[in-house]
Amino acid sequence: MGDSITLASGKFRIENSEEAVNSFFIERGWSDGLPIIPPTEERVTGMLASVGHKDPQDVVAILPPGMGAATLEKIAINAVMAGCLPDYMPVIVSALKAMSDERFSLRGVQSTTHPCSPLVVVNGPIAQRIGLNGKGNAFGPGVRANATIGRALRLILINVGGAVPGEIDKSTQGQPSKYTYCVAENEEENPWEPYHVEKGFKAEDSTVTVFAAENPHNINEHTSVTGKGLLMTIAATMATPGNNNAHFFTGEPVLMLCPEHAATIAKDGFSKEQVKEFLFLNARFSLKNLSEENLQYRRKFPEKYGEFADGEPAPIARKNDFVVMVLGGHGKHSCFIPTFGNNSVTVLIDA
């Protein structure tokens, strides 16, 4: 059906070379700074063919703060620019639906001084179908789906949502994962139920979950051989008072366990719920290490910090807000991902 699609977007001709196209786009702030694939009509209609007979002008989401209409056509244009394959479109479309859910507070995510970027986690059979990596080097380079789905979303957040870096996107330092941040959960080596099943979906469903997340912080644990031993190191690494979850005492800190750590922890009898309880009780930081002015601030908000304003020590999040997933390949490196302080959203992928 690709040939029969008529695009509504304005068209313009740039002569000479791909370099000229890239200069044109980058100079206008229509890129993330990296070279883009020129969004020719042929490429965009090819991308749109992947969404079947839907109208390219269907609005998937209105993206704040620019209040831009993310039509299927605009999504496809930016997906082409990012280097996506057409098969990735359902994930991108669903991730945008999730981000536009009011629980995600996209307006804040797009404009905050915090470095957060939407972390996209895909569950279910679509991950394998499109080759999305949840194993070795999942957060790193090397896999087109991971690299370009996250990039397409960033381009859409800029070009449709208006989050132009330095103008609307006020992030103090930014972070590398603002370029791309997309993985599949490693369900195959997850000793517990996968994340989407925990959230009430069927195992055969494909879902996408978005978190407004910081970069991953590595947790190296090659020494402990028991589940409890591993969790002690993990909890201690997570117990940092300067992350947003600890500071605001809201949001969902994410623990991405590597398969080897997860296997040991599960083998020693921990359920996922018990892991969360362990983190709630042990991922705590000493208030003695905070300044008096910081403590005064906590005391002013008993409704927020309650017993943890002066109690010792203080947790980084409420028990039910911890998120535990499995990700990665061989080795004993897990990671902690603090979040912005808002809620994650999980939606079904229509594919």
Added chain:
Amino acid sequence: MKEIGYKVVWPLGKRIAGPVALAPRVANLSGKTICELSDYGFRAEEMFPLIRTSLSRRYPEVKFIEYGTFGNTHGPQENEIIATLAEQLRQYGCDAVISGVGG
């Protein structure tokens, strides 16, 4: 070598919200009601009292509706609070709002 010409399409989204006209500026805050909005995150509890003191010195008749009245404009309840904000501001006879200072 033959030149290559690229016919490319526009990547930006159409804005569905047009520009909003600003309300007329308040020429003098004397006798006016100022509503405070905060996300409770950036020392609002210190900033707002300082602002109140300073403005009250310049405009003795000014009245403040403190940020605690409206709730946290950022976070889990943000959308519910924003949805009721216009009505609340009308209810309190708001002439001006302070937002984005001290959160």
